[in-house]
Amino acid sequence: MDLKSIVQYTHDLSILYVEDDLESRKHITSILENLFSTVDIANDGQLGLDAYNKYYENNNKYYDLILSDIEMPNLNGIKLSETILNINPNQHIIIISAYNEREKLQKLLSLGIDNFLHKPIEFKNFFETFKKCAKPILEENKMKENLQRSQEINYNLEALLDIINQVALLSKTDLNGNMTYVNDIFCQTTKYTKEELLGQNHNIIRHQDMPPIVFQHMWEEITSGKVWKGKIKNKAKDGEPFYVNANIFPIYNAEGNIKEYIAIRFLTTQEEVKNREFKKKVLDQYQESKRRDFNSRRIIDELESKLKKYENFDLLEFSLKKEKKRSLKCNQQLLFTEDNYKQLEVDFEKYKHMAKDKIAEILEHNKKFIKKNESSIQRLSTMQKQISAREEEFKRILDENKQRAKEIENLRDVINHLESKQT
Numbered sequence: 001m002d003l004k005s006i007v008q009y010t011h012d013l014s015i016l017y018v019e020d021d022l023e024s025r026k027h028i029t030s031i032l033e034n035l036f037s038t039v040d041i042a043n044d045g046q047l048g049l050d051a052y053n054k055y056y057e058n059n060n061k062y063y064d065l066i067l068s069d070i071e072m073p074n075l076n077g078i079k080l081s082e083t084i085l086n087i088n089p090n091q092h093i094i095i096i097s098a099y100n101e102r103e104k105l106q107k108l109l110s111l112g113i114d115n116f117l118h119k120p121i122e123f124k125n126f127f128e129t130f131k132k133c134a135k136p137i138l139e140e141n142k143m144k145e146n147l148q149r150s151q152e153i154n155y156n157l158e159a160l161l162d163i164i165n166q167v168a169l170l171s172k173t174d175l176n177g178n179m180t181y182v183n184d185i186f187c188q189t190t191k192y193t194k195e196e197l198l199g200q201n202h203n204i205i206r207h208q209d210m211p212p213i214v215f216q217h218m219w220e221e222i223t224s225g226k227v228w229k230g231k232i233k234n235k236a237k238d239g240e241p242f243y244v245n246a247n248i249f250p251i252y253n254a255e256g257n258i259k260e261y262i263a264i265r266f267l268t269t270q271e272e273v274k275n276r277e278f279k280k281k282v283l284d285q286y287q288e289s290k291r292r293d294f295n296s297r298r299i300i301d302e303l304e305s306k307l308k309k310y311e312n313f314d315l316l317e318f319s320l321k322k323e324k325k326r327s328l329k330c331n332q333q334l335l336f337t338e339d340n341y342k343q344l345e346v347d348f349e350k351y352k353h354m355a356k357d358k359i360a361e362i363l364e365h366n367k368k369f370i371k372k373n374e375s376s377i378q379r380l381s382t383m384q385k386q387i388s389a390r391e392e393e394f395k396r397i398l399d400e401n402k403q404r405a406k407e408i409e410n411l412r413d414v415i416n417h418l419e420s421k422q423t
Helices: 001-009 022-032 045-059 076-087 102-110 122-169 184-190 212-223 271-306 313-422
Strands: 014-018 038-040 065-070 092-097 117-120 168-171 179-182 228-235 243-253 258-267
Touching: 001 122, 014 022, 022 038, 022 065, 038 045, 045 065, 045 076, 045 184, 076 092, 076 313, 092 102, 092 122, 117 122, 122 168, 122 184, 122 271, 168 184, 212 228, 212 243, 258 313
Parallel strands: 014 038, 014 065, 065 092, 092 117
Antiparallel strands: 168 179, 168 258, 228 243, 243 258
């Protein structure tokens, strides 16, 4: 399976992986880190539950996915899943199991969990399972984001229109330019009633001095999806002219098609400018008040969602007590370790001094040995010289003896020769 086809669904998601086996944990984690933006690890069920709650406290949202083994110390995968689903019934969970754990799988199925990876894990199935789970999560997250964004936009638009409605001439028309909405200022300025205006074409207030090319260009702009801005001379019901700075733009439906046009006009007479500036100051304060009210409502919603987490207070209290016991035990171990460390420091200092004295003693002994060795070397050198001299003397004597033996042999030959002559 192409990894890119999976990453496109998982790269923005978070996952909590709960596994007590070290080798499996290392191997699977290395793969998950290439798929998800956030990968948190826990090596037993209780630590997994603690990590789950802590992630919500820090991020004000839950993990997108939970991947958990069944058999684990402290809190097994079934109990962990049950507890998490009590906190967040919409949590997506994938369980790693063995084929012979049918009773446990039936319990998980009864909890609404239907995504499983069987040991030994086949990676084709591994990736397909994550793609299957991640796709609806991603779509759900996007829908939530779009909904929240739409709510904010709608709220801001509502506040903005509320302000504009108080300071400007506001009107809406259908695609043919027939008026479907006018505000009170529009009626006061044009001197028509709402009943006289609604359903009428907008050219009812067009002044004859305006060139047709202006309105032709305006329609070309707004029908192509652009905003048109310009200064227009209009005519009231009694024929009195008035000038406006107009902003006309299209409004779209959910399918992305233009459904109507809205026009916002500001009167340009000096008196209207002053009135508009005064109203704008008042309405700026009003808008700020509404914005604060919206933020306050959002904070209240967030606090209410956090309070849901504490509905299962007994479990949290149990977890807190257990954590306090574990913390106390860790502190005791820490104090014991600190005492051992201090004793080790004392022993180390004592050993360091002993070693220093021993090294000094060895060095002194080596110095004496070196001196003694140097004296022995000198004596040996002298003896070698004496031996060499004696070897030379012995060689000389040996050569002399050979010469004498030769002379004796020669004399013996002479004597034998003389004796033979006498006989």
